[in-house]
Amino acid sequence: LEHELEDIYNTAVELARKAGEAIREAFYKEKNVEIKQSAADLVTETDQAVEKMIQDLIMKKYPHHKFIGEETVSADGSACSLTDDFTWIIDPVDGTTNFVHSIPEVAFSCGILVNKQVVIGVIYVPILDQMYTAKKGQGSFVNGKKLSVSSVKELKSAAIIMEGGSSRDPDVLSTKINNIHSVLKSCHGIRAYGSAAINLCKVASGMYEAYVEFGIHCWDIVAGMLILQEAGGVNKDTTGEEIDIMRRRIIGANCENIITEIASKLTQIDVGRD
Numbered sequence: 001l002e003h004e005l006e007d008i009y010n011t012a013v014e015l016a017r018k019a020g021e022a023i024r025e026a027f028y029k030e031k032n033v034e035i036k037q038s039a040a041d042l043v044t045e046t047d048q049a050v051e052k053m054i055q056d057l058i059m060k061k062y063p064h065h066k067f068i069g070e071e072t073v074s075a076d077g078s079a080c081s082l083t084d085d086f087t088w089i090i091d092p093v094d095g096t097t098n099f100v101h102s103i104p105e106v107a108f109s110c111g112i113l114v115n116k117q118v119v120i121g122v123i124y125v126p127i128l129d130q131m132y133t134a135k136k137g138q139g140s141f142v143n144g145k146k147l148s149v150s151s152v153k154e155l156k157s158a159a160i161i162m163e164g165g166s167s168r169d170p171d172v173l174s175t176k177i178n179n180i181h182s183v184l185k186s187c188h189g190i191r192a193y194g195s196a197a198i199n200l201c202k203v204a205s206g207m208y209e210a211y212v213e214f215g216i217h218c219w220d221i222v223a224g225m226l227i228l229q230e231a232g233g234v235n236k237d238t239t240g241e242e243i244d245i246m247r248r249r250i251i252g253a254n255c256e257n258i259i260t261e262i263a264s265k266l267t268q269i270d271v272g273r274d
Ligand code: IPD
Pocket: 042, 070, 091, 093, 094, 095, 096, 097, 163, 164, 165, 166, 193, 194, 195, 196, 197, 213, 215, 216, 217, 220
């Protein structure tokens, strides 16, 4: 298994570089944008082309592996079914809105699971040439440099990442704004990068104490969850309970205490399941 995992890891890094090349090439050109679930839920030809290319390469090399990809799921509207098999969960372009606006925080995100556990996480930010990697039990790195979370233990001294997300449902939006209000009044500040994958990498890098979002999907978070965990962090549901990667909610933080403090300030939103 050790040998097999090493081979899969090397392939994931190689595929991330390939995806990165395609994203970089399209980044400086005019984009063809379509909308999905809401007027702010975007997809471009690049999302679809990168996913197809990566899926084909994975299936050729590992025909017995399973694949869950953002654009494949969006196209056929099917629910994700996660088995114990090796499963690649991919977001070809996390931060599509950034991509459309030529904002450089755009990531290819790839998490590999076995027995429903994330064992490999690779996130590549091609415009900034940042390769984030993690293998379960072996730490996480950016361009080979080891990552570790911040040592701040209280929300009042913390910097937090919270996103607006892509839902335009008025009730969802007002709850999100209220949640931002209650967290912001108790911490140093709030920022957002427009990519769940990058947000988790920022917490893993020790710049922020936590990242909170309702409405993300499994492909936005699986790779980043392992990168954060291997940097010493924790991932939970927005209630502070055990995370369910299909439940579309996350608090990723440097420590349990900050999760408990944030969870106590949030009004929960039920966004359904992947
Ligand atoms: C989006 C990003 C963003 C988050 C949205 C996601 P996409 O993913 O991760 O940070 O706020 O909820 O949908 O659509 O660009 O892959």
